[in-house]
Amino acid sequence: MSPGRLTVGTVLSVSTLIDAHLAQASGLHKRFGDIHAVNDVSLHIDPGETYGLLGPNGAGKTTTISILAGLLEADGGTVEVAGAQIRPGSTRGREAIGLVPQDLAIYPDLTADENLKFFASLYGMPKNDAKTRIDEVLDVIGLSDRRKDRVSTYSGGMKRRLNIGIGLLHSPRLLILDEPTVGVDPQSRNAILESVETLSEEGMAVLYTTHYMEEAERLCDRIGIIDSGTVIAEGTAAELTSSIGEQERMRIEISGSVDEAAHRMESAEGISDVAVEDRAIVLLTDDGSRRLPDVIRRLSDTDIQIGSIDISRPDLEAVFLHLTGKALRE
Known part of the structure; x- marks a missing residue:
């Protein structure tokens, strides 16, 4: 049944x-x-x-x-x-x-x-x-x-x-x-x-x-x-999402040290928040498409291998990351 x-x-x-x-x-x-x-x-x-x-x-x-x-x-x-x-x-x-x-x-x-x-x-x-x-x-x-x-x-x-x-x-x-x-x-x-x-x-x-x-x-x-x-x-959800403006959420799956990858992105221009989520780093950025080449360059300078990259518009996950500096599943 x-x-x-x-x-x-x-x-x-x-x-x-x-x-x-x-x-x-x-x-x-x-x-x-x-x-x-x-x-x-x-x-x-x-x-x-x-x-x-x-x-x-x-x-x-x-x-x-x-x-x-x-x-x-x-x-x-x-x-x-x-x-x-x-x-x-x-x-x-x-x-x-x-x-x-x-x-x-x-x-x-x-x-x-x-x-x-x-x-x-x-x-x-x-x-x-x-x-x-x-x-x-x-x-x-x-x-x-x-x-x-x-x-x-x-x-x-x-x-x-x-x-x-x-x-x-x-x-x-x-x-x-x-x-x-x-x-x-x-x-x-x-x-x-x-x-x-x-x-x-x-x-x-x-x-x-x-x-x-x-x-x-x-x-x-x-x-x-x-x-x-x-x-x-x-x-x-709408009120919380609007509170962070038009920032986008970039999630990058990697192989290698996620902590090292996150550390390399902390000083990147246009990146306001960085968090680790499973085998990925999650970034909040003012313009994902424009910031992507610099992100790839910073990560490619190490032994870190980049997998999938997903860029999404502001959502509740982005709000959570912005407010706590953590992903929800941490």
Whole structure:
């Protein structure tokens, strides 16, 4: 059976949504020793809005999400969801939050049916309601025909879909998705993205983190870019893109030392930012076609072998590189 769509209409009984922000974080701070992991982070998410939180590894995304979900105590600041202040140890407002963590929160030795029954019991759902909801969730995530199979026999995409089903089981009003498409097959990935779009259209607030910029551009109504614990930019994809003007993004695949290649480009005329991405260097330039001969000359003076070269107009990836000096997947 192909994966279904996680629709509010079949899985959720969304209550009337208020006009105020459904979720709001104000002035969040969190330190771990000398590391200021979250530094004065404020954001809000409205009903029916998908908010993307993007940042390089170590930027503070996971810590921020943990505070928003009530799993971690902030050193300062407040979080409110559906009118209730969220803190570890408090049950107020927690029923409004569905968390789908990056690490799979499922039991591989249990079946999908058993996993969902276990989490339904943790949510305190009455047995009859739980049975109905489990049937609905399994149907829309496309696992009805595998409900009696152990999760250890599932593909990566199937496990991710079950993870999302667990997060939706109790009909949350805020769904937090932390890189939900990591390691999934294309079919499951597209099903997940379609599901997020539908949930947002039907009134759910979604907080979405990803290492795939195309997902953020497709799904997110607004995007916050976080680096070194601070939200350094926020807006729609169009607003963020316009903030860097007409700079182009040049991606050059190479063999040899990418660090050496990046170092050679740091002093090149017309290059404003340089970053390393896998086996490539990524440059922001005022005129890619005009700067290309100098770029090739600088790299050809070494043992570096140039592979493909791609020049693209300003996009969200270019904004991220400009603001953080890093590629999103770093």
